[in-house]
Amino acid sequence: MPREQEMKANLQNYLDGFNEGDSEKVISLFAEDARVExxxxxxxxxxxxxxASFFQQSVPSVKRLELAAPIRGSHSNSAAMAFNIYVEIEGKESVIRCIDVMTFNDDGFIIDMKAYWGPEDIQS
Amino acid sequence: MPREQEMKANLQNYLDGFNEGDSEKVISLFAEDARVExxxxxxxxxxxxxxASFFQQSVPSVKRLELAAPIRGSHSNSAAMAFNIYVEIEGKESVIRCIDVMTFNDDGFIIDMKAYWGPEDIQS
Known part of the structure; x- marks a missing residue:
């Protein structure tokens, strides 16, 4: 099972990959058989x-990701974070308020990602 | 499927129940066959x-819950929130940084709750 610190570091790597415009850095965090919802x-x-196709499109389209609160771990192989996604929607700077839950396999790769945000979590 | 606003209102009710010391208010949000991890x-x-037994013990033991960021919805029957739990641990005011994901049944009751926090998310 991956250690809590390693999981949190990988969630931070996910944010950094977006903020550096580095889709390959983001993609490299995921297992071959991962699932993303x-x-x-x-x-x-x-x-x-x-x-990979999803992040190759989404990473360049996002201005930046900002943590809204410190990353949380768990007593198992999952970690979670609340963050804000800054994007331009129809010419207007907008923010999507999101919580991601990432679950890791034994090799430390993300095997499952769930992104909780709804229509009402987008603010223009 | 419950609407996003209703789900968010119920997550707020969960916080309020704790902050009012009203364990019955918290328990009333859950379905008969709910699962809490x-x-x-x-x-x-x-x-x-x-x-019920869990919340009858935990509600009086918590000083207060505070949202760390606005509650998130989803495009389905789940909502999530990042918050801080203020408790006294061995005489010291401590905070547990937590993210809860709640999933609702068609009647608007919580059918599943997962609380993401690890040993490193406790600060004294």
Whole structure:
């Protein structure tokens, strides 16, 4: 099981990858057979090919990610964080308020990501 | 499926119940067959009897809960929040940094609660 500090470091790497515009850094955090549901309630992406395609599109489209509170761990192989996504929507700077829950496999890669944000969490 | 606003109102009711010292208010948010895993990685409580007993003990032991960021919804039947739990541990005011994910049934009751916090999320 990955240690709490390693999981938190990988969530920080996820934020940093976005903020450095480095989609490969983000993609490298995920396992080959990972599952990404962003937002929760949408059809999940399954497997690294779909996930890579998703982040190759989303990383350049995001201005920055900012933590809203310190990253949380757990007593198991999951960690979670509340953050804000700054994006331009139809020419206006907008913010999406999000909570991501990441679950890790034994090798320390993200095997599951769930992004909790709804229509009302977007503010323009 | 419960609406986003209703789910968020119920997460706020959860906080309010704790802050009012009203364990029954907290317990009334949960379905008969709910599951509570607090913290994630511990044995889950299953069913309202175990859950009621848990909150009857935990509500009086907590000083207050404070949101760390606005409550998040989703495009499905889940909502999430980052908050701080203020408690006294061995005579010292301490804070547990937590993220809860709540999933609702069609009747608007919490059917599943997962609380993400690890040993490193406790600060004395």
């Amino acid at each position: 962003d937002p929760v309630g949408s059809d999940p992406l399954k497997g690294i090919a779909s996930i | 607090d913290p994630v990685g511990s044995d889950p409580l299953k069913g309202i009897a175990s859950i």
